[in-house]
Amino acid sequence: MLELGEDTPFDEPAFYQRGEDCVFDKLHEECGVFALYGHPEAANLVYLGLYALQHRGQESAGIAASDGRKIHSVRKMGHVADIFTPDVLNQLPGECAIGHTRYSTAGETSLRNAQPLSVACSKGQVAVAHNGNLTNAIELRRDLEEDGSIFQSTSDTEVVLHLVARSRERTLAGALRDALLQIEGAFSLVFLAEDRIIVARDPHGFRPLAMGTLELASGATATVFASETCAFDLIGATYTGDVQPGEMVIVGPEGMTREFYTRPEKPAHCSFEHVYFSRPDSIVFGKAVAESRERMGRLLAREHPVDADVIVPVPDSGVAAAIGYSSESGIPYRQALIRNHYVGRTFIEPSQAIRDFGVKLKLNPVRHLLEGKRVVLVDDSIVRGTTSRKIVRMVRSAGAREVHMRISCPPTISPCYYGVDTPSLHELIAANNSLEQIREFIEADSLAYLSLESLRDSVRDSDDHFCYACYTGHYPTLIQIDEVITAKTGCC
Secondary structure (H helix, E strand, C coil): CCCCCCCCCCCCCCCCCCCCCCCCCCCECCCEEEEEECCCCHHHHHHHHHHHCHHHCCCEEEEEEECCCCEEEEEEECCHHHHCCHHHHCCCCCCEEEEEEECCCCCCCCHHHCCCEEEEECCEEEEEEEEEEECCHHHHHHHHHHCCCCCCCCCCHHHHHHHHHHCCCCCHHHHHHHHHCCCCEEEEEEEECCCCEEEEECCCCCCCCEEEEEECCCCCEEEEEECCCHHHHHHCCEEEEECCCCEEEEEECCEEEEEECCCCCCCCEECHHHHHHCCCCCEECCEEHHHHHHHHHHHHHHHCCCCCCEEEECCCCCHHHHHHHHHHHCCCECCCEEECCCCCCCCCCCCCCCCCHHHHHHEEECHHHHCCCEEEEEECCCCCCHHHHHHHHHHHHCCCCEEEEEECCCCCCCCCCCCCECCCHHHCHHHHCCHHHHHHHHCCCEEEECCHHHHHHHCCCCCCCEECHHHHCCCCCCCEECCEECCCCCCC
16 A cells, blocks of 8 residues: 555544544555465566565565575565566576565564565475464564564564474474464465475465466476465466365475365455455455455445436445446446556655645546536445545545445444454544444545445355454454453354
């Protein structure tokens, strides 16, 4: 996510305490992981995979590759395409590699937290990349430090490496099993050893991890893993299924081994993957994301119709739902907000402050599509509310007669502890205010959210296999927050 400084100050109602402002007032992106075994250009293909997963994190990226004897690693701050030039990729030889693109959900923003992280220990060299968040990392890190471990980062991922290094198990696979049984929370992990790839997923399956195959010209087959299947499409790999919750998959010279390192728990797939995180061209948790989002829009139109002239998405995350809303309602769909895709991570703001500069930098209205119109704005979420208000103001300034906001998920009332970097509870506008208060704050003529029941319908969750904690406050696991343990409430 593009982080911006404060825009021109404006008066706010007393009921709302404002947090850090940014261009899009969303939950922050999480991480993307990619792994490949058995290809002579492994690092190059991992680079392409990370390029396809760039939307999952723009803070830093890294690739670790093994030539069979030594693991070579490059980690830098910035975007994938800027980091991995041909000269850099030439420093990463070998037929197996893993990669990571990061937005921080645990640990500070710095190069020392960029992944993959690596260590040399009695089990050999090991590198790891992680998507998710360990809910018992504070406790584990404290115990490890008291026992003499020295940490180089503030990322919870490093805890896993320390557990592996300190394990009494003789083999790497055994040490990994030992470590996995000690960590809790959400994790899709990809490990690189000198001659193999090992991946694992938490027992609830919070975060996705897809598996596929890639045919080589020689007739051999490479094995690939990724957070989303859109990464497979770019390199021509075939999606074959998902790593299962509680499963560890080892791919090495002897072939592939799949085993459950622990008993799988009741699945709790992150519903926000389908609402916002994942690219619409991906299959996540075995379900097409574009189909889910379009159905969210259709059901939103049924639940909360509007007498309006035009349906306008807030790009890019509101596009699929807006198409569904338009199709169901019969109201024309128009791309009346144009997104600037070339905004960098930093910018120079005029010394003479421009009102709502941050949003104007990212979005611009098409005036002739909005003038005199009754507009329905469709977006995926409202978190703090500040950006939604700026967008509503922008649409009104372009001449809209009415502005109605429709959100394709339920109100976000609880922080996530499984890899989504949500604001604290007091910063979540829906956790502290009524629907009418939120409507007044964002200055819309009307506001409505998709119901939880319709969200379940949209992701085809007939077996109650998704996590909705950010919408309900009911967490599937024991949560440790700043060393305070909350009660386990059971799967929502």
